[in-house]
Amino acid sequence: xxxxxxxxxxxxxxxxxxxxxxxxxxxxxxxxxxxxxxxxxxxxxxxxxxxxxxxxxxxxxxxxxxxxxxxxxxxxxxxxxxxxxxxxxxxxxxxxxxxxxxxxxxxxxxxxxxxxxxxxxxxxxxxxxxxxxxxxxxxxxxxxxxxxxxxxxxxxxxxxxxxxxxxxxxxxxxxxxxxxxxxxxxxxxxxxxxxxxxxxxxxxxxxxxxxxxxxxxxxxxxxxxxxxxxxxxxxxxxxxxxxxxxxxxxxxxxxxxxxxxxxxxxxxxxxxxxxxxxxxxxxxxxxxxxxxxxxxxxxxxxxxxxxxxxxxxxxxxxxxxxxxxxxxxxxxxxxxxxxxxxx
Numbered sequence: 001x002x003x004x005x006x007x008x009x010x011x012x013x014x015x016x017x018x019x020x021x022x023x024x025x026x027x028x029x030x031x032x033x034x035x036x037x038x039x040x041x042x043x044x045x046x047x048x049x050x051x052x053x054x055x056x057x058x059x060x061x062x063x064x065x066x067x068x069x070x071x072x073x074x075x076x077x078x079x080x081x082x083x084x085x086x087x088x089x090x091x092x093x094x095x096x097x098x099x100x101x102x103x104x105x106x107x108x109x110x111x112x113x114x115x116x117x118x119x120x121x122x123x124x125x126x127x128x129x130x131x132x133x134x135x136x137x138x139x140x141x142x143x144x145x146x147x148x149x150x151x152x153x154x155x156x157x158x159x160x161x162x163x164x165x166x167x168x169x170x171x172x173x174x175x176x177x178x179x180x181x182x183x184x185x186x187x188x189x190x191x192x193x194x195x196x197x198x199x200x201x202x203x204x205x206x207x208x209x210x211x212x213x214x215x216x217x218x219x220x221x222x223x224x225x226x227x228x229x230x231x232x233x234x235x236x237x238x239x240x241x242x243x244x245x246x247x248x249x250x251x252x253x254x255x256x257x258x259x260x261x262x263x264x265x266x267x268x269x270x271x272x273x274x275x276x277x278x279x280x281x282x283x284x285x286x287x288x289x290x291x292x293x294x295x296x297x298x299x300x301x302x303x304x305x306x307x308x309x310x311x312x313x314x315x316x317x318x319x320x321x322x323x324x325x326x327x328x329x330x331x332x333x334x335x336x337x338x339x340x341x342x343x
Contacts, residue, residue: 050306051326054250058304058330061236061248065300066334068103068222068238072298073338075106076154078215086160087205088339090197090292091256091275098226098234099256099273101298102196104154110146110218111135115155115210116178122211125155125164125186131178132216140174147172147181147218150242152194154217155210160293162207164190165198165219181216189287196221201276201290204283224300226254236302252320252327253303260294271299296340301331 015023073088092100106112113132117123123130134143147153148171156163166183173180186192190206192199196219199206210216223239224247236248257271260278272278279291305318305325320327 062332069334072336098254100225101256103222107218107220113216116212144172144179152219255301257299258295259297303329
């Protein structure tokens with residue numbers, strides 16, 4: 001009998017070298033495409049995160065500005081029948097750079113006082129000393145303790161028609177039944193040059209003679225400005241009583257305009273961005289301009305940027321100044337409640 005043939009050996013499971021190479025090639029192509037897609041999306045995601053952070057930064061800054069501007073002029077409006085409006089905001093416009101504005105408010109807890117002089121009822125700010133009369137509920141010593149060297153005070157006529165501002169050079173001192181306040185004297189036109197920009201330029205609102213029915217008001221100044229000490233990162237600062245606090249960084253533009261009572265810029269669409277012309281359309285002349293008592297509405301505009309990207313593969317350039325970063329703008333219009341209740 002013929003012996004049957006042995007069955008053929010089954011082929012062992014596995015892959016050939018060619019199959020392995022093909023699989024690796026396909027995997028490499030898919031992986032490269034996935035990583036390229038990931039790199040593109042992570043860049044877009046990062047840009048969106050930067051824009052979101054910038055938007056939040058600007059909005060927070062404008063919210064702080066709005067809250068401060070709402071209170072502009074608080075405590076400066078003293079009398080119930082003042083025909084001329086007191087000051088609440090001053091603006092320094094810079095056509096080639098960043099603007100600055102100052103909020104003028106009175107210090108809470110320090111009552112408005114009447115000025116006087118030894119032997120007369122009126123003081124002149126061209127002198128370096130003036131006196132104030134303590135209020136009925138405070139002693140001379142208690143009143144003197146309210147004033148310190150470096151404090152800024154506002155002198156304003158009872159009818160609001162004229163004012164000036166000086167900075168104290170010594171602490172308040174009791175002098176008989178009055179308090180002596182020593183300060184740097186103003187010029188004959190009421191100008192001095194002060195951090196709040198009230199007396200830096202001659203105008204028809206500045207005066208030098210104030211009598212015992214007028215007012216002396218201790219100021220609580222707030223300033224918004226852009227610090228350019230680091231040109232790679234201009235910082236918007238809020239300065240209160242000489243202390244600076246960073247509000248927003250990477251600021252590209254900071255502009256402040258105002259609408260004026262009874263002026264040519266009285267609609268919400270028209271804002272004057274040149275404070276040297278404030279009041280010139282009402283009372284033109286050599287001392288017109290810088291009449292901040294006319295301000296009724298303030299518009300603050302900020303342009304910020306994401307942090308500059310030094311990566312040479314980052315090819316985006318913004319249309320504002322061609323820099324390797326994205327630009328975002330925001331603005332707010334504020335009608336300070338203390339500056340419009342008489343209109």
